[in-house]
Amino acid sequence: GNSVTQMEGPVTLSEEAFLTINCTYTATGYPSLFWYVQYPGEGLQLLLKATKADDKGSNKGFEATYRKETTSFHLEKGSVQVSDSAVYFCASLSNTGNQFYFGTGTSLTVIP
Amino acid sequence: DAGVIQSPRHEVTEMGQEVTLRCKPISGHNSLFWYRQTMMRGLELLIYFNNNVPIDDSGMPEDRFSAKMPNASFSTLKIQPSEPRDSAVYFCASRTTGLYEQYFGPGTRLTVT
Numbered sequence: 001g002n003s004v005t006q007m008e009g010p011v012t013l014s015e016e017a018f019l020t021i022n023c024t025y026t027a028t029g030y031p032s033l034f035w036y037v038q039y040p041g042e043g044l045q046l047l048l049k050a051t052k053a054d055d056k057g058s059n060k061g062f063e064a065t066y067r068k069e070t071t072s073f074h075l076e077k078g079s080v081q082v083s084d085s086a087v088y089f090c091a092s093l094s095n096t097g098n099q100f101y102f103g104t105g106t107s108l109t110v111i112p
Numbered sequence: 113d114a115g116v117i118q119s120p121r122h123e124v125t126e127m128g129q130e131v132t133l134r135c136k137p138i139s140g141h142n143s144l145f146w147y148r149q150t151m152m153r154g155l156e157l158l159i160y161f162n163n164n165v166p167i168d169d170s171g172m173p174e175d176r177f178s179a180k181m182p183n184a185s186f187s188t189l190k191i192q193p194s195e196p197r198d199s200a201v202y203f204c205a206s207r208t209t210g211l212y213e214q215y216f217g218p219g220t221r222l223t224v225t
Binding site for chain 2: 034036042043044045046049089098099100102104105
């Protein structure tokens with residue numbers, strides 16, 4: 001079946017540090033992959049996406065590359081800011097269905 | 113576009129009372145999803161509709177929960193009777209079928225005392 005596993009948090013980093021949040025997926029076929037971000041008190045917002053192998057999604061300095069060989073979609077940012085403090089969710093969408101599969105979320109706190 | 117609209121934003125009720133949460137999806141979207149988020153269980157899919165028809169309700173916790181989508185622009189999630197363990201943030205999301213992302217509403221924070 002389909003599922004998404006992401007790195008457990010919480011993660012605490014100093015401003016300008018490098019960020020990696022790991023995400024791996026299991027799926028039948030080739031799903032589309034997403035990273036969503038949830039700021040305190042708000043709903044989830046799409047951060048970036050990739051729809052096929054080797055695609056790189058990027059937005060606001062965040063990047064993730066769709067790696068079919070390792071079934072991974074790790075989120076990275078070279079220099080985090082305090083405003084990046086949020087919960088990050090990895091998700092997959094089967095190319096045959098309509099259902100999203102979300103990871104458990106990783107809480108990130110960036111301290112000045 | 114106003115985005116996905118949910119009401120109320122906050123609801124506090126006593127155990128045993130009926131609670132109705134409302135959602136207006138983005139115009140033109142044909143799929144609607146209800147999620148529940150708690151610290152213990154994370155984000156859980158409760159039910160989703162495609163073209164107003166319930167497709168998968170396997171995530172609905174029990175018979176106390178019911179959801180309807182009478183038309184393309186409105187859905188409700190009802191809990192009757194409510195219990196303290198139903199306290200959570202309930203999100204509605206909508207999308208267009210295909211390789212497109214979901215758009216989430218701001219959520220309804222439900223507290224059952």
